[in-house]
Amino acid sequence: MLAMCDGFGTVDGEPIAQTTLRALHSAMGARARGARFSNTLSRPKSVASMLISTLAGVNAYLYRRSASHDDYVTCGASMSVILLVGNRAYLAHVGNTAAYLSRSGYMISLTKDDSFVFDVPTGGAVAVSAHPPVLMRALGTAPQVELSVCNFRVAGDDAVVLSNKRFSGFEDRRALSGWMLHGRPPVDLGDRTVLVSRPGPAVQDNTAGSIRALGARPLGAGIIMFLLFMLLA
Incomplete structure (x- = not known):
């Protein structure tokens, strides 16, 4: 499992991204130890339902701990989660993090x-606002959360990319894809943090391929985290 999380505000004095990732780790660990876990992974609909249920539980936990209510939201988290099972990847997403599939030189956006x-209008022109984006959906902002969920087949040469911010331009996505294919220097990531996973042998034996983090924020900073399970479907 790969997870990218970013957000605003704190829960019990801790950045919400750290709390969210810890809650996800605990919830998935509990499920992985369950007797039905392997059976669940053998059925695509069951895997999707498990992801939805797990993140719904994480959302409820964050909402309870954050003291948010209908009139005031204290924190919120964006998250993109990918679970690799054999040659299929299951994606759950909410917020403004982003997931991409790199395939044959193309970078395919998987999330909205x-x-x-x-x-901000400026004398007939339109300038981008200096204010941060406003989240319409996020973890921890309401008792229930609506998630975007899909699944897709992963080939041996594919790479899965998670980012704490979207790549808005085609050239940025093409440059990042070119780096993964040919080793050319990657596009300037700015303040983005990117997690790149090449499933590789994972397509055949359910183990993790290569994983690499790029960008301004290192692993352990509460923005990105990867969770690896031996998924014996």
Whole structure:
């Protein structure tokens, strides 16, 4: 399992990204130890339902601990989660993190952006607002959360990319894909943090392929985290 999380605010004095990832780790660990886990992984619909149920539980936990209510939201987290099972990947997403599939030199966007920014008119032109994006959906902001869920087949040469911010331009995505294919220097990531996973042998034996983190924020900073399970479907 790979997870990318970013957010605003704190839970019990801890950045919400760290709390969210810890809650996800605990919830998935409990499920992995269950007697039905292997059976669940053998059925695509069951895997999707498990992801939805797990993240719904994480959302409920965050909402309880954050003291948010209908009139005031204290924190919120964006998250993109990919679970690799054999040659299939299952994706659950909410917020403005992003997931991509790199295949044959193309970078395919797998998620939509659950946020918007205010455009500021400047004498007939429109400038991008300096304010941060406004999240329309996020973990921890309401008792229930609506998730985007899908699954897709992964080939041996594919790479899965998670980012705490979307790549808005085609050239940025093409440059990142070119780096993964040919080793060319990657696009300037700015303040993005990117997690790249090549499933490789995972397509055949359910073990992790290569994983690499790029960008300004290192592993353990509460923004990205990868969780690896031996998934014996």
